[in-house]
Amino acid sequence: MKKSLILLMAVLLCLPVFASSKKKANKDTDKFRYEVECAGNGAQGSYLLKVWSYSRKKDIAAEQCKKNAVHGVIFKGVAGGNGCVAQRPLARNAGVEVEYADYFKQFFSDNGEYFKYVSLTSAPQEIVKIGKEYKVGVIVTVQKDELRKALEKAGVIKGLNSGF
Numbered sequence: 222m223k224k225s226l227i228l229l230m231a232v233l234l235c236l237p238v239f240a241s242s243k244k245k246a247n248k249d250t251d252k253f254r255y256e257v258e259c260a261g262n263g264a265q266g267s268y269l270l271k272v273w274s275y276s277r278k279k280d281i282a283a284e285q286c287k288k289n290a291v292h293g294v295i296f297k298g299v300a301g302g303n304g305c306v307a308q309r310p311l312a313r314n315a316g317v318e319v320e321y322a323d324y325f326k327q328f329f330s331d332n333g334e335y336f337k338y339v340s341l342t343s344a345p346q347e348i349v350k351i352g353k354e355y356k357v358g359v360i361v362t363v364q365k366d367e368l369r370k371a372l373e374k375a376g377v378i379k380g381l382n383s384g385f
Contacts, residue, residue: 259305266366
């Protein structure tokens with residue numbers, strides 16, 4: 222009984238620390254400071270990407286790579302290299318992010334919809350300490366065809382078969 226009470230108190234005391242770390246990670250991610258590069262050919266309808274994210278905690282930076290990968294596919298595109306052809310961003314209009322800010326705030330929230338379209342394919346491969354923060358490189362897969370369909374359905378981007 223006493224051990225259970227002590228364990229419960231320890232968990233409750235640690236919750237604010239975990240919440241604080243997550244808030245800091247989201248603050249870092251809200252700036253969307255990252256780099257995306259092709260890591261090779263993915264399965265049909267997906268991209269295999271290496272994403273570099275920055276944060277003061279390396280485990281948080283690794284987790285934020287998923288969010289950054291989806292953001293990169295939507296807004297930045299993917300540079301060519303490693304046997305890949307450069308890919309344009311899904312959102313061809315630069316103003317989409319501002320115009321649909323409420324949608325994307327919800328989309329990129331913790332466990333938001335973005336989570337459906339990305340998966341981690343490796344543990345952090347490269348970790349570089351830069352000043353007080355870490356630059357962490359992770360390989361991820363983004364289901365770009367499914368992501369495109371969801372964004373088209375939401376009216377955020379135009380379909381490929383719509384007029385120019």
